[in-house]
Amino acid sequence: AQSVTQLDSQVPVFEEAPVELRCNYSSSVSVYLFWYVQYPNQGLQLLLKYLSGSTLVKGINGFEAEFNKSQTSFHLRKPSVHISDTAEYFCAVSDSNYQLIWGAGTKLIIKP
Amino acid sequence: NAGVTQTPKFQVLKTGQSMTLQCAQDMNHNSMYWYRQDPGMGLRLIYYSASEGTTDKGEVPNGYNVSRLNKREFSLRLESAAPSQTSVYFCASSEIRGINEQYFGPGTRLTVT
Numbered sequence: 050a051q052s053v054t055q056l057d058s059q060v061p062v063f064e065e066a067p068v069e070l071r072c073n074y075s076s077s078v079s080v081y082l083f084w085y086v087q088y089p090n091q092g093l094q095l096l097l098k099y100l101s102g103s104t105l106v107k108g109i110n111g112f113e114a115e116f117n118k119s120q121t122s123f124h125l126r127k128p129s130v131h132i133s134d135t136a137e138y139f140c141a142v143s144d145s146n147y148q149l150i151w152g153a154g155t156k157l158i159i160k161p
Numbered sequence: 162n163a164g165v166t167q168t169p170k171f172q173v174l175k176t177g178q179s180m181t182l183q184c185a186q187d188m189n190h191n192s193m194y195w196y197r198q199d200p201g202m203g204l205r206l207i208y209y210s211a212s213e214g215t216t217d218k219g220e221v222p223n224g225y226n227v228s229r230l231n232k233r234e235f236s237l238r239l240e241s242a243a244p245s246q247t248s249v250y251f252c253a254s255s256e257i258r259g260i261n262e263q264y265f266g267p268g269t270r271l272t273v274t
Contacts (some may be wrong), residue, residue: 053203057199060178081259090268092165092253092266092267093204093251093253093263093265094265095262095263098204098262143259143260147258147259147260149263153201153202154203
């Protein structure tokens with residue numbers, strides 16, 4: 050069965066510094082990959098998704114992610130974070146039954 | 162265009178009480194989902210409805226029932242609440258299951274004492 054691992058439960062980073070949030074999944078079978086963001090006390094919203102094509106995917110708010118099939122990874126990056134990026138970020142993978150499997154989430158903490 | 166709406170926003174129940182969480186979407190989506198979110202565990206799927214008239218169990222269905230009332234509405238019922246059901250519950254919808262973006266409601270924070 051497909052599983053998703055977000056290696057860091059929290060990532061503290063200074064404002065205007067770059068950040069990478071890591072996501073690995075278990076199966077290299079064709080998958081669809083997603084990153085969602087959850088701001089405090091809100092529901093989740095889609096940041097970006099990979100279905101096929103270019104392995105570098107650009108999303109909202111300056112985020113991007115790279116699909117690496119050989120390493121079964123889909124890491125999220127932003128070159129310069131802002132205080133407004135404080136949120137929890139979830140990686141999700143659609144398995145062969147079209148079920149979304151979710152990672153446990155990574156809290157991005159921006160230090161002024 | 163409200164997207165996905167959920168009621169209530171907050172609820173406190175005593176052990177053994179029942180309640181229904183309501184969810185509605187106005188995007189004409191085919192698929193709807195109920196998740197629970199617990200600290201450090203991400204989202205876990207309780208039930209989903211791939212299309213109007215169908216419902217299926219997800220990862221953690223025990224203690225819950227659902228009804229897909231029509232294309233817009235998908236309710237979640239707790240028949241006899243237990244403290245282990247204290248959680249934040251999210252409803253979501255998507256055009257088609259799996260490859261389309263899921264749109265989430267604001268959540269219901271449920272405490273069972």
